[in-house]
């Protein structure tokens with residue numbers, strides 16, 4: 001295992017150019033950063049967000065006329081899996097509850113806990129297992145102004161500046177105001193935060209922060225949060241019922257047009273069932289698995305934009321869905337790590353980015369979007385990428401430079417998890433470079449919400465990566481774990497308040513809004529047999545699909 | 560710069576392109592043979608063979624614990640335990656996946672328990688039955704000293720149990736193998752929570768901040784920022800004082816917003 005002989009040959013060139021690069025580095029000579037005009041040019045030509053091709057205007061729905069990536073418009077301009085009458089839905093009704101939470105990641109679980117604390121019976125229905133989600137994958141940390149030299153005021157400025165001043169201000173205020181409350185809540189629930197011996201929370205800087213406010217739990221912060229929230233929800237299983245392997249496919253409404261639960265699909269028995277609820281919280285996370293423009297992704301298997309599709313059909317407009325975060329350095333080799341994240345820290349420590357001829361082609365500390373665009377240009381336009389045996393392309397990230405600059409052992413000390421991850425495949429990144437390519441990391445936009453986590457549809461709340469606005473066009477690291485806990489909690493509390501004022505029981509439910517959506521599709525001339533939500537991505541090979549002569553695919557799923 | 564520009568045919572998403580000449584090897588997915596590329600992970604090889612996962616697949620990155628897998632290689636009696644998303648196939652491997660393993664979890668009130676051996680004994684009395692066979696440790700795909708954390712918990716050394724089990728992804732492989740029928744990962748989670756809550760000093764500096772927020776101290780300043788024009792915000796943004804990397808004893812000059 002390890003690199004192929006062809007790749008090892010190319011690596012010789014990388015080794016040969018190291019002394020010269022070291023010389024330059026010692027003199028403090030970096031690769032020339034781009035001018036603002038240069039940045040704009042490379043972004044407009046090569047960044048997937050800025051390029052004109054690969055995107056189109058959505059023809060129907062509350063955000064009609066907005067331009068989004070093709071893959072996303074495809075799922076918006078799709079038919080429902082199922083359209084049935086109210087009477088039929090009555091027959092399918094298996095559960096009734098106060099609050100239905102769709103999606104058992106961090107946002108959904110935080111919402112469930114708060115709804116329960118405020119007196120509600122809750123059902124959390126989730127596609128995979130409870131916690132199989134983007135939340136467990138977060139390594140870096142969670143922000144919050146907990147230190148004396150910091151305050152929500154400075155956190156606010158950092159967030160809105162990071163988002164190019166496009167963020168929805170009320171959401172930023174809620175995020176930064178609640179942040180210390182959330183950190184305290186997690187501490188109270190028994191989260192193992194990194195601390196000094198006297199109990200003071202350890203904090204670090206992150207990209208774009210003016211004060212140190214990145215809190216962590218080892219290099220598994222998201223996992224630590226998910227494990228604690230899930231464990232606590234299990235302690236309250238009398239009131240919080242978690243249904244795993246239950247995929248929501250449509251929001252249902254009552255005769256007054258309020259959200260009143262959802263229609264679900266059991267992928268194993270292929271049955272549909274209905275959960276009626278007084279309030280419904282959408283917390284289905286992101287859309288990395290749509291593989292916008294073919295990009296690999298850091299996201300989990302279930303990140304297929306389902307909540308966006310369901311929410312949009314129910315009438316919720318999109319916010320900031322034109323904007324996607326690509327991380328410049330995702331793994332391009334070995335295949336088994338494809339798309340996984342390599343932290344910015346590697347470049348910060350002095351590793352250069354190099355093309356197939358071992359030449360530098362970009363300044364290593366450009367903003368994320370610019371760095372990504374330069375790597376794409378080097379590979380796609382200039383043809384200077386390294387092509388792997390599995391058909392991937394990438395550029396070298398020369399980690400052994402760190403050993404030279406910082407002394408032997410530095411790679412293992414500074415990047416322990418990455419070192420082990422590559423060692424598993426016979427690659428010692430303290431001796432040979434890594435191969436990297438930009439990877440689809442985070443959905444900046446999503447369903448439009450208020451600072452109460454409410455949508456414009458009454459009875460429908462939303463929280464987490466499936467919503468948009470709080471980060472504007474660019475999210476800073478550590479603000480997403482914060483987003484899901486702050487707005488997850490707000491969604492739970494406000495849904496409970498809504499339930500308290502709810503008169504009587506949930507009445508008959510219907511899918512009239514889906515019917516209307518189908519008509520709108522037809523009127524807009526969208527003639528398609530696409531079905532959404534996808535529920536899962538389809539990774540079946542073409543050679544296999546060609547022989548599946550009696551198989552239908554509905555969304556990403558075989559049916 | 561290279562003379563002949565290579566033709567670029569790039570794999571998209573998680574579906575790999577196989578160049579000609581890629582070696583295929585036989586593997587046995589729950590007993591049935593499939594030919595798969597030798598470089599693939601088990602998870603991707605199973606998809607290559609034509610399966611679509613509806614179970615045994617979560618993060619695809621080694622951190623969720625959805626894909627525990629057990630295999631033997633023909634001609635070798637050893638059992639192997641791994642994560643399908645992190646392990647490359649081997650010729651003649653016979654594998655099965657374990658999407659779920661039953662483990663009872665004891666419910667508790669986090670505000671009412673403490674970090675003591677008694678708590679452990681009350682909630683998970685079966686830990687006392689550990690026969691120190693070390694099978695759990697040998698089956699852990701995260702290389703955790705599982706037996707050590709079980710023994711630490713048994714002795715009431717909750718801090719050690721919490722520390723040792725920190726990387727646990729709750730895949731259940733250890734519990735599937737334990738002759739004493741211990742439910743390791745739930746026990747470990749309990750230890751981590753009570754350790755963090757009752758043994759580690761709490762963040763005293765956070766309490767006044769929380770009280771201030773609950774008193775609405777920042778409501779007005781934040782409201783003002785919400786109303787500020789983009790130009791004003793840009794000015795404030797540029798003027799932010801930066802906390803230095805080495806910030807021991809550092810104080811900002813502007814204190815009115817703290």
Ligand SMILES: Cc1cc2nc3c(=O)[nH]c(=O)nc-3n(C[C@H](O)[C@H](O)[C@H](O)COP(=O)(O)OP(=O)(O)OC[C@H]3O[C@@H](n4cnc5c(N)ncnc54)[C@H](O)[C@@H]3O)c2cc1C
Pocket residue numbers: 102103104105106107108125126127128129131132133134135136137138139140141142222246247248249283284285286298299300302303304306307341441442463464465466477478479480481482484533535
């Ligand atoms: C590799 C990686 C590293 C990251 N690092 C950081 C970091 O350091 N700091 C930070 O702040 N953020 C980080 N992020 C971002 C952050 O982790 C996520 O944005 C956040 O956790 C999303 O939480 P969520 O609850 O909204 O969604 P998720 O955690 O993704 O949960 C959504 C849940 O809904 C389920 N679901 C989806 N569709 C359906 C359906 N139709 N029916 C039922 N259930 C459904 C999913 O299966 C999933 O369980 C990182 C993300 C990744 C991928």
Ligand code: SF4
Pocket residue numbers: 698699700701702703705726727728729730731732733734743744
């Ligand atoms: S301790 Fe057990 S449950 Fe945790 S990762 Fe190891 S084998 Fe899996």
Ligand code: SF4
Pocket residue numbers: 688689690691692693694695696705706709736737738739740741
């Ligand atoms: S497998 Fe069970 S009995 Fe054996 S050492 Fe581990 S906990 Fe003890």
Ligand code: FES
Pocket residue numbers: 615616617618619620621622623624625626642643644645
């Ligand atoms: S799929 Fe999550 S650990 Fe393998």
